[in-house]
Each structure stands twice: as structure tokens, then as C-alpha cells.
Amino acid sequence: xxxxxDLYRSYLASLLGGNDSSxxxxxxxxxxxxxxxxxxxxxVITRSLYEVGYLWENNCISVASEHIATAITETCLSLxxxxxxxxxxxxxxxxxxxxxxEYHQLGARIVADNMTNxxxxxxxxxxxSPAKDILAGLEQHRPETLILSMTIRSRIxxxxxxxxxxxxxxxxxxxxxxxxxxxxxxWEKNNDFTSTHYLPTVPSLYNHLHQRPx
Amino acid sequence: MTPSAYTSLGQKLFHSSQGICIICTTxxxxxxxxxTAQKLLExxxxxxxxPFQRILFxxxxxxxxxxxxxxxxxxxxxTFCTTALLPETFNCFFFDVEEKIIVWGxxxxxxxxxxEATIIRTTSQLxxxxxxxxxxxxxxxxxxxxxxxxxxxxxxxMRSPVANIQSIITLLLDHESEHLGPNGKQLLPIAxxxxxxxxxxxxxxxxxxxxxxxxxRLTPVPCSLPKLIQQFLPALRMRGHTKDIDIxxxxxxxxxxxxxDTMRFKQVLENLIGNxxxxxxxxxxxxITLSYDDASSILTIRDEGQGIANNExxxxxxxxxxxxxxxxxxxxSTGLGLAIVRKIIESHNGLxxxxxxxxxxxxxxxxxxxxxxx
Numbered sequence: 013x014x015x016x017x018d019l020y021r022s023y024l025a026s027l028l029g030g031n032d033s034s035x036x037x038x039x040x041x042x043x044x045x046x047x048x049x050x051x052x053x054x055x056v057i058t059r060s061l062y063e064v065g066y067l068w069e070n071n072c073i074s075v076a077s078e079h080i081a082t083a084i085t086e087t088c089l090s091l092x093x094x095x096x097x098x099x100x101x102x103x104x105x106x107x108x109x110x111x112x113x114e115y116h117q118l119g120a121r122i123v124a125d126n127m128t129n130x131x132x133x134x135x136x137x138x139x140x141s142p143a144k145d146i147l148a149g150l151e152q153h154r155p156e157t158l159i160l161s162m163t164i165r166s167r168i169x170x171x172x173x174x175x176x177x178x179x180x181x182x183x184x185x186x187x188x189x190x191x192x193x194x195x196x197x198x199w200e201k202n203n204d205f206t207s208t209h210y211l212p213t214v215p216s217l218y219n220h221l222h223q224r225p226x
Numbered sequence: 227m228t229p230s231a232y233t234s235l236g237q238k239l240f241h242s243s244q245g246i247c248i249i250c251t252t253x254x255x256x257x258x259x260x261x262t263a264q265k266l267l268e269x270x271x272x273x274x275x276x277p278f279q280r281i282l283f284x285x286x287x288x289x290x291x292x293x294x295x296x297x298x299x300x301x302x303x304x305t306f307c308t309t310a311l312l313p314e315t316f317n318c319f320f321f322d323v324e325e326k327i328i329v330w331g332x333x334x335x336x337x338x339x340x341x342e343a344t345i346i347r348t349t350s351q352l353x354x355x356x357x358x359x360x361x362x363x364x365x366x367x368x369x370x371x372x373x374x375x376x377x378x379x380x381x382x383x384m385r386s387p388v389a390n391i392q393s394i395i396t397l398l399l400d401h402e403s404e405h406l407g408p409n410g411k412q413l414l415p416i417a418x419x420x421x422x423x424x425x426x427x428x429x430x431x432x433x434x435x436x437x438x439x440x441x442x443r444l445t446p447v448p449c450s451l452p453k454l455i456q457q458f459l460p461a462l463r464m465r466g467h468t469k470d471i472d473i474x475x476x477x478x479x480x481x482x483x484x485x486x487d488t489m490r491f492k493q494v495l496e497n498l499i500g501n502x503x504x505x506x507x508x509x510x511x512x513x514i515t516l517s518y519d520d521a522s523s524i525l526t527i528r529d530e531g532q533g534i535a536n537n538e539x540x541x542x543x544x545x546x547x548x549x550x551x552x553x554x555x556x557x558x559s560t561g562l563g564l565a566i567v568r569k570i571i572e573s574h575n576g577l578x579x580x581x582x583x584x585x586x587x588x589x590x591x592x593x594x595x596x597x598x599x600x
Contacts, residue, residue, distance in 0.1 A: 079346055086353040093357050097364030117350050121357070128361075138354040139347070 013045035015055045024060050028067070028077060032084045039088045043095075049129050052092060053122055054214065057085060061118060065192070085118055093125050102131035106157040109137040109146050111170050119191050120161035126214050127159075130221075143174050150182050157221070161191040168198060175205050186224075188217065246306075246316060246331040254278040254291030257326065269309045278329070281306050283313040291327060295320045304331065374435035381431035388428065392421035423558040430562040433493075434545060437569040444573055446485040448597065451523050452477050452516060458492050462499045469555065470508045473499070477516040484523055485597045490570045495527075497563040498590050502529035504553040505588070522576070522593040533584035542580055543568040 013019070019038065026034035042052050064081045067073045108124040110117050117139035124136040135153055137145060150158060158178070162171050171189065178187060187208040189199070199210040211217045227235075240247050246263035250256050256273050267273065267281050278291040283305040286294065296302050301317040308314050316331030395418045403411065436442050455475065463473050502512045510530040517524045531554075534542065538549040545565040553559065571578045575595050582588040 076342070079342060082346065083349045086349050090353055090356040090360075093360045097361045098367070115346060115350070117354070121353065125357075136354060136357060139350045 013042055013047055015042070015047065015051055020056060020059065023056055024063060027060055027064065027081045027084055028073065030077075030080045030084070032087060035084050035088055036091060039091050043091065049092065049096070050126060050214070053126060057088065057092075058122060058214070061085060082116075082118060086121075089118070089121055089125065093128070096125055096128040099129055099131055101133060103133075104131070104157075105133045105135070105153065105155040106159055107135040107137065107146070107149050107153060107155040108159045108161070109141040109149070110139050110161045110163075111167050111174055112142050113140055113170065114162060114164065114167055115139050116163040116192075117161070119163055120159070123159055123161065123190070123214060123217065126218075127221075130218065132221075143177055146174065147177065147181055150178070150185060155185070157186045157188060159188045159190070159217075162189065162193040163191045165193045165198065167193055175208060179205055179208075188220070190217070245333075246329075248278070248281075248329040248331075250278050250291055250327045250329065252325060252327060254327070256281075263331075266308050266310075266314070267306055283307045291329075294318070295327070303334075306331075371439060374439045377431050378435040378439075381428040381435070385425065385428045385432075388421055388424050392418060392425065395421065426558070427560045427562075430560040430566065433566050434562045434569075437566060437573075438545075442490075442569070442573060444487040444490060446487050446574065448483050448485050449488060450481070451484055451486070451525070451594070454486075454488060454491060455495070455514065455516065455525075458495055462495060465496075465500065466503055466512065469503055469506070471503055471506055472511045473514065474511050475514045475516075478518055480518050482518060482523065482596050484594050486574055486594065487570075490573075494567050494570050494592070497567045498527045501559075501563060502527060502531065502588075504555075504557040504559065505529065505551055506531035507554050518596070522595050525592040525594070526589055527592075528587060528589040530587045533586055534580075534582040534588055535584060536582075539580055539582060543578070 023035055023038045026032075026038070038056070039052065042056070061081070064073070064078055068075060068078045106124075106127055108120050108127070110120050120138075121136065124134040128134045135149060135155065137149060146158070149155075160171065160174070162168070171194075175187065175189075178185065184207075187205070188211050189208065190211050190213075194210060194212075196210060196212070203210075209220065211220055239245075240260045243260070244262055245260075246266060247260035248256060248263055249258040254277055256276050256278060259268060259273060273281060279287050279289060286304055294302060294304060296319070301319050303315055304318045305313045305315045315334070315337070317334055318329055318331045321328040321330065395414050398406070398410075399414055399418065406414065433442075455477075459473065459475060466473050499512060499514075506512065506529045512530075513526075513528045515526045515528075532551050534549045534551055538551075541547045542549065543564050546561040547564075548559065548561050568578050571592055571594070577593045579591050580588065581591075
């Protein structure tokens with residue numbers, strides 16, 4: 013089933029109306045029609061979240077509506093992830109986490125799910141991961157790549173502190189950062205971390221990871 | 227502000243506020259509700275004229291308005307029944323105005339902030355857990371697949387040597403028995419029997435591993451179930467004769483066809499009748515009945531054996547499960563037969579269930595869908 017504008021609009025209307033079963037029906041129908049997962053993530057899930065964020069920023073919807081949309085999206089992601097782990101593995105491991113006190117985990121979750129779909133083994137730590145948990149995870153699982161998500165701009169100091177700690181304890185780990193709270197200008201302003209890159213989108217992450225030798 | 231400005235403010239708050247406002251008589255009869263209270267509390271039937279406690283939820287509904295009243299300026303928490311069926315708690319203020327009681331209720335922002343934060347956190351955690359479950363499921367499926375592969379290879383590779391040993395023993399017993407000593411004559415038949423048991427186990431392992439891996443090939447053909455059962459019955463009765471167990475078969479007259487893999491169906495009958503024989507005492511009867519409803523053929527196999535304990539029935543179709551009931555004459559069992567039977571029935575879109583009464587016997591019931599196009 014192609015993701016038409018009408019289909020997307022109906023999903024968005026259900027999302028904003030708190031109609032979780034209609035949202036799930038759209039996702040399930042796309043899954044059963046074998047729509048490529050990346051398209052569902054990009055053209056339905058991510059696009060709708062951006063639009064919900066835009067509506068909230070412009071006072072068109074309340075923060076409660078945004079939270080409802082987040083909860084419904086979380087359920088839809090659970091439907092999407094059921095078959096992800098059955099894909100052939102490529103023996104590359106990544107850890108995906110949100111910086112401490114960051115309670116928006118959907119972006120990180122979408123990244124982790126997409127990477128799993130590309131064959132990576134992904135360890136997803138979820139929202140608000142304390143620095144000690146991230147470091148413990150790195151030491152225990154020794155992933156090739158760590159991906160950090162930050163959706164609120166004001167968390168930049170916490171992100172830098174965390175990166176400094178990681179560079180001190182584990183200098184060789186490849187670190188990627190992204191999320192709505194970051195942009196290229198903000199990242200470049202104070203960034204002097206080695207082997208650490210800012211990637212704004214899932215497709216840019218794909219290109220970056222697959223140009224880099226395992 | 228002038229008194230008229232306060233009046234105007236009061237009217238605006240009454241009509242536009244998201245708080246609830248209920249005006250009552252001094253004895254607690256509701257006179258008027260503001261639009262928010264109407265939307266939240268008043269369903270199809272008007273609340274005007276009802277006692278105030280009728281709209282309360284929980285123990286508070288047992289008390290009159292005068293018992294809830296607090297002095298002007300102080301609030302109390304009251305929980306209201308809502309049209310959405312979810313009770314809601316409001317901080318309520320009571321005001322005496324012109325021989326009426328005005329109840330003004332506001333939601334507690336702190337409560338709602340905490341609730342919202344908790345729901346967000348819990349939803350995120352559930353999402354993460356759900357993802358982890360999907361990951362572990364995939365890992366488990368992979369392990370089960372590898373186990374089945376190993377089981378299949380092992381059973382396949384061991385089958386030929388065991389069959390060869392069995393043939394050699396048969397050869398010795400048939401043609402060299404005069405050269406055998408008393409020990410050989412006594413022990414070789416036991417070894418021959420053990421080989422048969424091992425071959426049975428290996429066949430079950432092969433069947434189970436291929437079925438569990440989704441590799442069982444079915445060749446369903448249209449056939450008449452009564453005729454098929456009739457065809458297999460003599461061989462099944464022969465098995466019963468070894469313990470003087472009779473097999474009684476009764477069927478409802480109907481000419482209906484189903485689509486089934488006949489050899490796999492034979493395997494189902496052999497397993498179920500074989501179990502019934504194993505767990506029944508001599509000189510009892512096994513009853514096979516075939517009937518129909520609108521959608522399916524219903525086959526029941528009932529024995530007069532020892533029965534199975536209720537707490538063991540739930541796992542009876544799980545592989546490698548053995549009940550505490552033991553075969554009456556020490557017959558062997560692999561613990562895979564019923565798991566294979568269930569897989570075969572489910573592969574035909576059918577259902578199998580079991581019921582049992584200890585001391586009276588066990589009944590297996592199979593529903594197989596009728597093919598309306600045949």
C-alpha cells in the first residue's frame with residue numbers, strides 16, 4: 013500500500029484525536045502490505061511527530077494532546093518492532109540512549125529500530141539514561157557505536173558533560189549525536205570531541221554507518 | 227472593582243471557566259450547573275432537583291452537602307461521578323450566597339502534572355520493554371530453530387545404525403537361535419524391543435523438529451472422514467487386541483467431505499488410540515465417535531483409563547510433557563506424541579481439546595473444518 017497524502021492525513025487526524033485504534037489499523041495495514049519499514053518510520057511516524065511538535069509550538073494543540081500523540085506513537089512502534097529482530101544480523105552492535113533527564117525517547121527509539129532493521133544489534137537504553145548507566149553499558153557490551161539523542165536544546169550542557177566523560181573513559185568508541193534539540197550550528201559551536209559526529213536524520217545516519225568500515 | 231464588575235466577573239467565570247460550579251439550596255438540592263459541570267457530570271437526564279450527593283462518588287456519596295461544607299475560603303476534596311465513567315476529584319469550595327450554597331470545584335494541577343508525568347514515563351518504559359520482548363522472542367526463535375535442526379540431524383543420523391542393530395538382532399533370533407545360549411535367548415528380544423522404542427523416539431523427534439520448524443509438508447486431499455476412519459480401524463483394533471481392549475466406533479450419518487493429509491491423520495489416530503491403549507487396563511473399551519456441526523467434523527476418542535489430573539491437562543500438548551499417570555503395562559512413551567498431534571490438527575486449521583475425570587477416563591475432541599466447496 014503506498015503511503016498517500018490521504019492515508020497520512022487520516023493517521024495524523026487519528027493521532028491528534030487520541031484515536032489509538034485507528035492509528036494502529038493504519039500501521040497494521042501498512043505492515044501487512046509489506047510497505048518498507050523505513051518508509052513507515054519516515055513518512056508516517058517521523059513526519060506526524062514533527063507535525064505534532066509544530067502544532068504544539070504554535071499553540072494549536074495542548075501539551076496534553078502532544079503527550080497523547082506520543083503514547084499512541086509508542087504503541088505503533090511496538091507493532092512495527094515485532095519483526096525487526098528476525099532480520100539477518102550483520103554482527104555490528106550499537107547502543108542508543110537519551111541524555112539524562114531527557115524524557116522524549118521516540119527519536120532514539122526510531123533510530124534504534126531502523127538500525128535493527130539494517131541488521132545491527134541494538135541496545136536501547138530508553139529515556140533519561142543516567143551517565144553511569146550509559147558508561148556501564150559501554151563497558152559491558154563494548155558496542156562499536158554509541159548514539160545519543162537530545163530533543164531539548166537546553167540539554168546541550170549535559171550532552172557535552174556526558175561526551176567528555178565518555179571520551180575520558182572510553183576514547184575509542186564511535187559516538188553519533190542527533191535529535192530535535194540539536195542543529196549543525198549548535199553542534200559546531202563548542203564541539204571539539206574526536207570521533208564524534210552530528211547526524212540530523214535517519215537517512216544521513218544510514219549513509220554515515222554504511223560508508224564506515226565495520 | 228464595583229459590585230457590578232464583580233457580578234459580571236462571576237457570570238463570566240460561571241459560564242466560561244473550566245472549573246465546575248453547582249448551585250444548590252441550603253438542604254443540598256441542585257438548582258443549576260455551569261456548562262463545564264453539565265458537560266462533565268450531567269448525562270442525558272438533567273440533574274436539577276437531584277440531591278447534591280447523587281453526583282458524588284465513593285463514601286462521600288453517603289453524606290449530605292451540609293456534612294461536606296467547609297467554612298468560606300477553605301476547600302475539601304470531593305470525587306464526582308462523570309459521564310465518561312471515570313471519577314474525577316475536585317478541590318471544592320463552598321460559598322453561602324443569597325440563601326443558596328455555591329459549590330465551586332477546581333482540578334488539582336499538581337495531581338494532574340504528577341499523573342501525566344507518570345503516564346508518560348510508564349508508556350516509555352512499556353515501549354522499551356515491549357521492544358526487549360520482541361528482541362528476546364527473536365532470539366528464542368533462533369535458538370529453537372537451531373535446537374530443531376540439531377534434533378533432526380541427530381535423529382536422522384542415529385536412525386540407520388539403530389535400524390541395522392535391530393535387523394541384526396532379528397536375523398540372530400530368526401536364523402541363529404539354536405546357537406544362542408539361555409542369556410542370549412532371554413536378552414536379545416529385550417534388545418530388539420529397545421531398538422523399536424529408540425526408532426519410535428527418533429521418528430517422533432524427526433516429526434517434531436520438522437513440524438516445529440514449519441517444515442512439515444502436508445498433502446491435503448478431499449476425503450470422507452467416516453470412510454477414512456473405517457479404513458484405519460482394523461489396524462487400530464489389532465493394537466487393542468494386545469491388551470484385550472475393544473474399540474467401539476459410532477458415527478452420525480452424513481456425507482461430508484473434508485480436505486486432509488490422510489497419512490498425517492492416520493498418525494493422529496495412531497497416537498491418540500495408542501495412548502488410550504497404553505493408559506487403559508485390560509478388558510476395557512475405547513470409544514470413537516464422529517459427529518458434525520455446521521462448520522466442522524467432531525471426532526472424539528474416549529478411553530476408560532486412569533484419567534489425568536486437572537492441573538496436568540493444561541500442559542498435556544506441550545512437547546516432552548509427561549503426566550503423572552503411567553502406562554498400565556510399562557509401555558514406552560516419548561513425550562512428543564500429543565505435541566505432534568496438536569501441530570498436525572492445527573496445520574489443518576482444526577482444534578484439539580482434552581477433558582478427563584480421574585478414575586473414569588480421558589476424552590480427546592478434534593474439530594476439523596468442513597470444506598464447503600467440496
